[in-house]
Each structure stands twice: as structure tokens, then as C-alpha cells.
Amino acid sequence: MPDAVMQQKRITMSWPIDNTKLERVRAMMKERDISALVCRAPDNVVYLTNYWGMKGYDAVVFPQQGEPTLITLEPQQKDADRNSWTRDIRLFDGYHPSDPRPPQFRAFDLALDVLKTRGLTDKVAVELNMGTQSSDRMVGEPTTFTQNYFDSFRKVCGEVVDSTPLLNEARAIKTAQEIERMKIANELAALAMDYTREHMKPGMKESEVGGMYEGFVHGLGVGYQGKVEMARAFTLVWSGKGIATFTATGDRPIQEHEPTLFEIWVCADGYWTDLTKNACPGDLTLEYNKLLDLLLKVFHEGVGFARDGASFPELDKLIRARISEGGYAGQPSHPICHGVGARAHEYPYAHQAGTGTIRKGMVLAIEPGIYWPGGGGLRLEDNFWITDTGSEKMCTYPDDFRLAGK
Numbered sequence: 001m002p003d004a005v006m007q008q009k010r011i012t013m014s015w016p017i018d019n020t021k022l023e024r025v026r027a028m029m030k031e032r033d034i035s036a037l038v039c040r041a042p043d044n045v046v047y048l049t050n051y052w053g054m055k056g057y058d059a060v061v062f063p064q065q066g067e068p069t070l071i072t073l074e075p076q077q078k079d080a081d082r083n084s085w086t087r088d089i090r091l092f093d094g095y096h097p098s099d100p101r102p103p104q105f106r107a108f109d110l111a112l113d114v115l116k117t118r119g120l121t122d123k124v125a126v127e128l129n130m131g132t133q134s135s136d137r138m139v140g141e142p143t144t145f146t147q148n149y150f151d152s153f154r155k156v157c158g159e160v161v162d163s164t165p166l167l168n169e170a171r172a173i174k175t176a177q178e179i180e181r182m183k184i185a186n187e188l189a190a191l192a193m194d195y196t197r198e199h200m201k202p203g204m205k206e207s208e209v210g211g212m213y214e215g216f217v218h219g220l221g222v223g224y225q226g227k228v229e230m231a232r233a234f235t236l237v238w239s240g241k242g243i244a245t246f247t248a249t250g251d252r253p254i255q256e257h258e259p260t261l262f263e264i265w266v267c268a269d270g271y272w273t274d275l276t277k278n279a280c281p282g283d284l285t286l287e288y289n290k291l292l293d294l295l296l297k298v299f300h301e302g303v304g305f306a307r308d309g310a311s312f313p314e315l316d317k318l319i320r321a322r323i324s325e326g327g328y329a330g331q332p333s334h335p336i337c338h339g340v341g342a343r344a345h346e347y348p349y350a351h352q353a354g355t356g357t358i359r360k361g362m363v364l365a366i367e368p369g370i371y372w373p374g375g376g377g378l379r380l381e382d383n384f385w386i387t388d389t390g391s392e393k394m395c396t397y398p399d400d401f402r403l404a405g406k
Contacts, residue, residue: 014229015050015269017085020175022048028166029064029125036120037062037163038111038153040145041133043342044167045070046270051084052230056136056143057092057104061114071110073103083229090114104143108152121156125163134272134343137230168347172339173361178271179385182341182363185268186383186395188224188231189275192216193262193397197279197404202256206249209260210237217266228268236263241375245334256282259292259378259401265344272344273394274365276381278401289402291370291378296400298322298368299380302336306364307390312337312348312356319368320352332369332379340365340383362386363394 025048029037039045040059046052048062049070058076061069067088072080074091081089092106093099099106115121128150133142153160174182196213214233221231238244240255254260257280264275284292302319319336323329337350340363348356358364364386369379380399384391398404 014083015177015181015227017050018175018177021170021178022085024173025062025166025170026064028170032125032161032166033123034125034161034163034166035064035122036115036118036124037166038115038124038126039163039167040107040143040149041127041130042136042142043134043270043346044127044163046134047167047171047342049084049086050270051080052137052270054079054136054138057107058136059107059111060086061111061118061120063118063120066118069114071107071114104146104149108149112152112156116156121158123159123161124153124157125161125166126150126153127164127167128160128162129164132343132345134267134270137270140234171341171346172348173359174341174363174385178341179363181268181271182273182383182385183394184224184227185231185266185271185273186275188217188221188228188268189233189264189266189273189277190395190397191220192233192266193264193277193279194405196262200254200260200279200281202254202281204254205251206237206239206242206254206260207251209239209254210235210249210262213237213262213264221266221268224268231266231268233267234265237261238263243377244371244375245332245369245379254281256280257285258288258376259284261379263379263381267344270342272340272342273383274338274340274344274367274381275383275395275397276367276369276379277395277397277399278378278380279404280401284402288378292400292402294326295368295370295378295380298326299366299399302366302368303382303384303391303393306337306358306366306384306386308358308360308386308388310358312350312358313352313354315358316350316352319366323368323370326370328370331371332367333371334367334369336368337364337366339363358386360386360388364391 217233239260240258367381371377
């Protein structure tokens with residue numbers, strides 16, 4: 001393909017500016033008298049600029065009024081020009097002969113310079129309280145904050161506050177564009193699940209099957225429908241007695257009559273899924289059929305409860321109570337509901353000790369699970385978009401995996 005044609009094809013992959021969410025953020029900033037947000041977490045940079053950086057040194061200065069400024073490594077200029085919603089892009093060198101400091105210090109300097117020259121130093125919000133952050137586009141190694149980063153803002157700003165509560169609130173309600181992007185990620189996840197289910201065989205290693213899934217997403221997803229520039233998948237795969245929680249994929253063999261569980265995160269240009277899907281090469285044992293029937297009943301009741309105005313703590317109580325009534329008190333050991341978006345795990349979370357109300361526009365991962373002592377069990381998980389009338393399931397692969405391929 002000629003270079004000019006390829007360049008045009010790639011340009012069309014960028015998403016148009018999502019003014020709905022950016023104006024929501026600005027309105028929240030105005031309510032709090034915040035002059036500017038300065039964000040470095042890759043998911044927040046994606047959220048505010050549409051740019052998913054290769055290395056986590058990038059930053060965005062997002063003012064209450066006016067053009068945002070994207071700060072990025074010089075080698076990434078073409079990527080930033082193509083994808084960023086802002087035209088004000090400031091570049092810094094990975095190495096500079098007259099400045100021996102690591103590159104992130106030059107990013108700090110640019111951010112501070114933008115704040116000072118634009119008169120945005122009255123009240124600045126930075127990420128003071130991040131529980132998790134997504135990885136950058138290149139590696140699964142988040143670049144975290146150091147003390148001198150925070151201190152640098154306190155030296156030049158009248159007041160420094162935490163941006164996390166504002167961004168949590170803004171990000172919890174998805175725009176139409178965000179839903180479209182998450183549907184693409186879920187579509188890739190379902191296609192990969194169908195492919196892997198068809199090609200996995202008893203006796204294969206869990207790691208082989210996980211690699212098959214991840215390779216399919218990356219291979220098909222890059223350039224998918226002319227809308228996706230980078231797609232990656234991350235999986236945990238467990239089969240039979242290997243099914244547990246918070247354990248790594250191993251070299252255990254795929255079982256013929258017991259489920260293989262896939263804990264799945266698919267990311268398409270910075271927007272994620274969080275899913276748990278299952279497959280079985282043969283007919284399920286009677287024991288697993290009974291467990292799946294119980295878990296599907298609990299799952300569907302929980303999904304039906306998850307409507308606009310419902311309580312997050314009560315959703316947690318309901319699912320855990322139904323699992324207990326089924327004979328599995330204390331299950332599961334992990335949360336049963338959380339938000340999904342520019343991270344696979346993001347605000348809000350459903351906890352009995354917490355608060356919060358489910359709201360229209362949220363996308364929630366609902367994930368009841370039951371695990372047997374000594375190994376084995378099941379988890380079901382899908383992403384649900386909360387609508388006027390209830391919720392919309394975002395992944396087409398069936399939660400009752402006995403129906404897959406039929």
C-alpha cells in the first residue's frame with residue numbers, strides 16, 4: 001500500500017473530539033474553582049486528550065477555559081498529532097546533552113511553564129490519590145509519581161488539590177463515543193473468545209490457550225474496522241481444578257469435561273473491557289452443570305437489580321446473600337461489581353461498607369464467583385451499560401457457555 005494511502009487510512013482511525021465529556025469536566029472544575037488539571041496517569045491523559053502514550057512520561061494541562069496542552073516525548077510527535085484532540089502539543093527530549101536529568105523532569109518543567117505563562121496557578125488539581133492506573137501503550141509497567149513531582153506544583157501554585165474525586169465522578173458516566181469505543185473492545189473480546197473456544201483442545205497448556213487468545217486480539221484488533229490503532233489483550237486462564245482467584249496462568253492441561261475460565265482484559269486505544277468467560281471442549285460434569293445453573297441465577301438477579309437509582313451496597317449484599325443461600329457462604333473473595341472505562345477497574349465499586357448509587361450512563365462489570373476448596377469453581381462476568389430501562393450487555397459471548405457456538 002502506498003505511504004500516502006496508508007497515512008490517510010491511519011488518520012481516519014482517530015476519534016472526533018468528545019465535547020460532551022470535556023464540557024462535563026470543565027463544569028465540575030468551575031464548581032470547584034479549579035484553574036487547571038494536570039494529569040499524568042495514562043488513562044486520564046486518554047480521557048482528556050484521546051492520546052494514549054507510549055511511555056508514561058506524558059502529561060496534559062487541562063484548563064477550565066481554553067485549549068489544553070499535551071506534553072509528550074519528541075519521538076511521539078506524529079502519534080500525538082494524529083490522535084490528540086488538542087493542537088497545543090509541547091515536546092521534550094528523552095535525552096538532552098545539556099540536561100542530564102531523566103526525561104520526566106523535562107515534562108515537569110513544561111507543565112509548570114504552561115501553568116505559569118497562562119496564569120493558571122491559583123488552584124491546580126493533580127492526581128494525589130490514585131488507587132490504580134492503566135499502563136501506557138508500550139509496556140505493562142506504569143510510570144508512577146515521585147515526591148519531587150508533587151513538590152514542584154506546591155512551589156508555584158497557590159493551592160494544590162486532588163483531581164481524583166473530580167475525575168472519578170466525570171469518568172463514571174460514559175458518553176456516546178465512550179460507549180461506542182467500549183463496544184468495539186467487547187466485540188474484539190467476543191471474537192477472540194469464539195476463536196479460542198473453537199481451537200483449544202484437551203491437553204493443551206493453559207498458557208498456550210491464553211497466548212492464542214491474546215495473539216488473536218492483537219492480530220485482528222490493530223486496524224480493526226479502520227477504527228482501532230492499538231489493541232491488546234491480557235488474560236488469566238485456568239482449567240478444571242486450576243480455577244481459583246488471584247493466581248497466575250500455569251502449564252496445567254485443559255480439561256475435557258470441566259470448564260476453562262478466562263479472566264479477560266481487552267484494550268482498544270485506551271478503552272477497556274473486564275470480562276470472565278468460560279469454555280469447555282466436552283460435556284460438563286453434573287457437578288459443574290449444577291454450579292453453573294446456580295451462578296447464572298444469581299448473576300441474572302444481580303444484573304436485574306443494577307438499574308438507575310439502585311444502591312451499590314445493596315447490590316453487593318444481594319449477590320453475596322444469594323450465593324450463601326446456594327450453599328457457598330463467604331463467596332467470592334473478590335469484589336462483585338466495579339466500573340469499567342479508560343481502566344479495566346475504576347470507580348465506582350460496590351461494597352457493603354461503602355455508599356453510592358448506580359446511575360444511568362455507567363458501565364459496570366458484575367462478577368459473582370464461587371470457588372471450591374482444593375480448586376475448581378466458576379465466575380461469570382460481563383460489562384453492562386446502565387440505560388433508561390435497565391442495562392445493556394456489552395459482550396455477545398454467552399455467559400451460559402453451554403450455548404456457545406450453537
